[in-house]
Amino acid sequence: MELLETINLQKTVQNGDTQENILKGIQLSFQKGKITALIGASGSGKSTFLTILAGLQSVSSGEVLLEGNSLVAMSAEQLRKLRAKEFGYVFQYAHLVPFLTVEEQLHLMLDIAASPLSKQERKQEVHDVLGMIDMLHRQHAYPSILSGGEKQRVAIARAVIHKPKLLFADEPTASLDSKRSMDIMELILKLTKKNDITTLMVTHDEDMLRYADRVIKMNDGKITEDRTV
Numbered sequence: 001m002e003l004l005e006t007i008n009l010q011k012t013v014q015n016g017d018t019q020e021n022i023l024k025g026i027q028l029s030f031q032k033g034k035i036t037a038l039i040g041a042s043g044s045g046k047s048t049f050l051t052i053l054a055g056l057q058s059v060s061s062g063e064v065l066l067e068g069n070s071l072v073a074m075s076a077e078q079l080r081k082l083r084a085k086e087f088g089y090v091f092q093y094a095h096l097v098p099f100l101t102v103e104e105q106l107h108l109m110l111d112i113a114a115s116p117l118s119k120q121e122r123k124q125e126v127h128d129v130l131g132m133i134d135m136l137h138r139q140h141a142y143p144s145i146l147s148g149g150e151k152q153r154v155a156i157a158r159a160v161i162h163k164p165k166l167l168f169a170d171e172p173t174a175s176l177d178s179k180r181s182m183d184i185m186e187l188i189l190k191l192t193k194k195n196d197i198t199t200l201m202v203t204h205d206e207d208m209l210r211y212a213d214r215v216i217k218m219n220d221g222k223i224t225e226d227r228t229v
């Protein structure tokens, strides 16, 4: 069974007097552990598609199946639990909680995901992940003193510390220069491959495609290219 699958996925929105079809029957499946990059012109529907798969937006018709279970059929509460436990999110900006230290950001995520780890195991896990992102020296720092790249490293650690099944990344490197972008992608690769996390990433940056196992191109709400790299 595929990890994630969409069946004839459609999204229609009301723009003034007109109805606009922004996703026009998308049929795709995603294998476990792979990194898929979603590319395409501005307005082609990439973020809409990503946020629907991520359980953050509803469909107009069609299905989204996670290990065969319909996200469309879930109640708001079921979806909230699923998102907290099985999904991780990274956006263009880190969106760290300003009044929590670096290590507290990670502990908070383990709390939200209702991690089965004991207190001691959680401490160890946070310590290990901070080591992996080279941020142990900043564990007691607040976000305001961190650089853009450091903030994004913490955001990525926070997105995967609970070992979600899926990581959704919407332009995770868009706010960074090319060296830092590559560092961030290396980190995403390292952390997701280690835990067999499946990654879906929207990007405008051609240089980031080298980190993907698969590249899907969208145009006007449809898939126009799908290649394994």
Ligand SMILES: Nc1ncnc2c1ncn2[C@@H]1O[C@H](COP(=O)(O)OP(=O)(O)OP(=O)(O)O)[C@@H](O)[C@H]1O
Binding pocket: 013, 014, 015, 022, 040, 041, 042, 043, 044, 045, 046, 047, 048, 049
């Ligand atoms: N809730 C909404 N109401 C009305 N129109 C919407 C809504 N959400 C998205 N759209 C429109 O649907 C189209 C697709 O938007 P989407 O954000 O998915 O595109 P995108 O490919 O991610 O674009 P970009 O690369 O610029 O971020 C756009 O024309 C957008 O204006």
